Amino acid sequence: xxxxxxxxxxGDMDKLMAAFIIATGAAxxxxxxxxxxxxxxxxxxxxxxxxxxxGLLERLAGWMMPRGPARLPSSRMNMFGMGPRFFKRLxxxxxxxxxxxxxxxxxxxxxxxxxxxxxxxxxxxxxxxxRTGIAxxxxxxxxxxxxxxxxxxxx
Amino acid sequence: xxxxxxxxxxGDMDKLMAAFIIATGAAxxxxxxxxxxxxxxxxxxxxxxxxxxxGLLERLAGWMMPRGPARLPSSRMNMFGMGPRFFKRLxxxxxxxxxxxxxxxxxxxxxxxxxxxxxxxxxxxxxxxxRTGIAxxxxxxxxxxxxxxxxxxxx
Amino acid sequence: xxxxxxxxxxGDMDKLMAAFIIATGAAxxxxxxxxxxxxxxxxxxxxxxxxxxxGLLERLAGWMMPRGPARLPSSRMNMFGMGPRFFKRLxxxxxxxxxxxxxxxxxxxxxxxxxxxxxxxxxxxxxxxxRTGIAxxxxxxxxxxxxxxxxxxxx
Numbered sequence: 001x002x003x004x005x006x007x008x009x010x011g012d013m014d015k016l017m018a019a020f021i022i023a024t025g026a027a028x029x030x031x032x033x034x035x036x037x038x039x040x041x042x043x044x045x046x047x048x049x050x051x052x053x054x055g056l057l058e059r060l061a062g063w064m065m066p067r068g069p070a071r072l073p074s075s076r077m078n079m080f081g082m083g084p085r086f087f088k089r090l091x092x093x094x095x096x097x098x099x100x101x102x103x104x105x106x107x108x109x110x111x112x113x114x115x116x117x118x119x120x121x122x123x124x125x126x127x128x129x130x131r132t133g134i135a136x137x138x139x140x141x142x143x144x145x146x147x148x149x150x151x152x153x154x155x
Numbered sequence: 156x157x158x159x160x161x162x163x164x165x166g167d168m169d170k171l172m173a174a175f176i177i178a179t180g181a182a183x184x185x186x187x188x189x190x191x192x193x194x195x196x197x198x199x200x201x202x203x204x205x206x207x208x209x210g211l212l213e214r215l216a217g218w219m220m221p222r223g224p225a226r227l228p229s230s231r232m233n234m235f236g237m238g239p240r241f242f243k244r245l246x247x248x249x250x251x252x253x254x255x256x257x258x259x260x261x262x263x264x265x266x267x268x269x270x271x272x273x274x275x276x277x278x279x280x281x282x283x284x285x286r287t288g289i290a291x292x293x294x295x296x297x298x299x300x301x302x303x304x305x306x307x308x309x310x
Numbered sequence: 311x312x313x314x315x316x317x318x319x320x321g322d323m324d325k326l327m328a329a330f331i332i333a334t335g336a337a338x339x340x341x342x343x344x345x346x347x348x349x350x351x352x353x354x355x356x357x358x359x360x361x362x363x364x365g366l367l368e369r370l371a372g373w374m375m376p377r378g379p380a381r382l383p384s385s386r387m388n389m390f391g392m393g394p395r396f397f398k399r400l401x402x403x404x405x406x407x408x409x410x411x412x413x414x415x416x417x418x419x420x421x422x423x424x425x426x427x428x429x430x431x432x433x434x435x436x437x438x439x440x441r442t443g444i445a446x447x448x449x450x451x452x453x454x455x456x457x458x459x460x461x462x463x464x465x
Contacts, residue, residue, distance in 0.1 A: 003457075004456075007173070007177075007308070009169075009170065009173050009310075010230075011231060014319075014349050014350075015319065018317070018319050018348055018349065018464075021428070021449055022317075022449060022452075022453075025448075025449035025450060025453060026449075026453055029450065029453065031453070038173055039169050039173065040169075040230075040231050057241075057244060057245055057248065060241075061241075061245065075320075075350075076321060076350050086367075086370075086371075087432075089367060090367055090371065090432055090433075090434075091432065093367065094431050094432050096428065096431075096432055118176070118251065121249050121251075122242075122245055122246065122249050122251055123245075124245075138180075139176055139177060139180035139181075140180060140184065142177075143177075143180060143181055143184065143186070146159075146306045147158075147305075147306070149305075149306075150305050150457075150459075150460050150462075151456045151457070151459075151462050152305075152306050152307065152308065152462065153308070153317070153462065153463070153464040154173075154308040154309060154310050154464060155319075155464050162328070162332075162463070164324075164325065164328050164465075165385075166386060193328055194324050194328065195324075195385075195386050212396075212399060212400055212403065215396075216396075216400065273331070273406065276404050276406075277397075277400055277401065277404050277406055278400075279400075293335075294331055294332060294335035294336075295335060295339065297332075298332075298335060298336055298339065298341070301314075301461045302313075302460075302461070304460075304461075305460050307460075307461050307462065307463065308463070309328075309463040309464060309465050
């Protein structure tokens with residue numbers, strides 16, 4: 001069963017933070033949450049590892065995208081990479097959890113995290129490049145969760 | 156009746172692809188899907204035709220926006236138009252359907268596509284500039300579909 | 311009770327317009343609507359007032375963000391601030407309500423507007439800087455509304 005589904009499509013730090021704050025808030029109060037990571041959202045699940053044997057296009061795609069949740073840009077006030085650093089300072093001052101901590105928290109709270117196989121294939125991600133403990137699936141997997149949930153978001 | 160509604164507000168190729176992959180995936184498994192195209196999302200429905208008798212502001216708006224689904228920018232790694240071309244190469248290599256094919260597929264699967272009349276008026280789009288076979292409506296039309304569906308997304 | 315919830319995360323004029331058009335459309339036909347303003351969405355609620363006694367980081371954040379709904383950028387065709395002015399001309403010509411009017415309309419229609427306390431704290435907003443008549447709350451407040459509503463959007 002599932003109460004809340006979130007499609008995490010965006011690779012923006014602030015949007016992924018919002019996604020994980022809603023997901024962990026819901027899980028903390030006993031709701032069952034399923035997150036489906038597509039396109040740029042997959043970058044939140046990267047573990048930073050480099051993998052051999054990729055083609056040129058896949059290597060380029062991997063190189064152009066941020067290598068994990070600590071390196072994501074901000075959707076606003078990014079200022080050529082200054083923005084996220086500015087926010088991290090604000091967050092530390094305000095004792096707000098940063099994205100990598102929020103992801104670990106979601107994992108501990110049994111938030112289901114599904115990496116979209118089609119997006120992985122398109123962007124050239126292998127399972128070894130993504131964090132352990134996640135699930136893999138496609139649109140059909142997501143739709144089954146969304147059928148049960150009355151609360152579904154695309155972020 | 157309706158199971159899934161999607162507001163397609165974004166004009167980004169990757170977000171519209173996500174919208175159509177979810178819509179066609181849902182329709183393929185018998186779910187009834189309604190898509191409501193507002194603002195930049197309308198560009199996905201443009202047929203590329205030019206229309207005479209528009210005012211200056213409307214001509215400018217039409218000229219500044221991409222003339223159909225094959226010419227949309229990407230929300231990330233757009234790189235002055237390089238991004239979409241790069242993705243199209245990746246998609247072809249991975250045998251992922253491109254956006255124009257996904258739209259045709261949605262049409263064949265009876266996904267209801269509604270162009271928002273207010274957005275059309277605002278951006279100066281006429282019916283002759285949008286693909287045939289679509290419906291026209293306003294927020295009230297969308298809300299009636301969303302009332303029935305338990306799965307509603309804004310993309 | 312609640313029929314529709316909207317998380318207003320974006321600070322883009324066109325996305326906030328879409329949020330308020332859907333919200334006021336729903337409220338006009340008797341649906342109960344709850345809007346939760348997080349991150350950049352909070353800028354829609356700013357009244358333009360300046361507050362003393364802020365720290366440097368908070369002053370910087372406040373200075374970098376638009377001071378209220380009349381000054382928000384556009385998600386597309388922003389063109390260094392030209393875009394919103396161009397849209398406002400189009401809107402006036404087409405007699406479409408501008409964002410500040412839509413917000414007042416939402417208020418008159420009893421649309422519940424909740425400012426996210428955590429985002430306020432993070433971005434350094436005080437209650438005196440936001441419009442009167444709004445509510446304050448956290449993710450838990452939002453989740454309770456979303457539990458009841460079958461129609462939930464993240465914008």
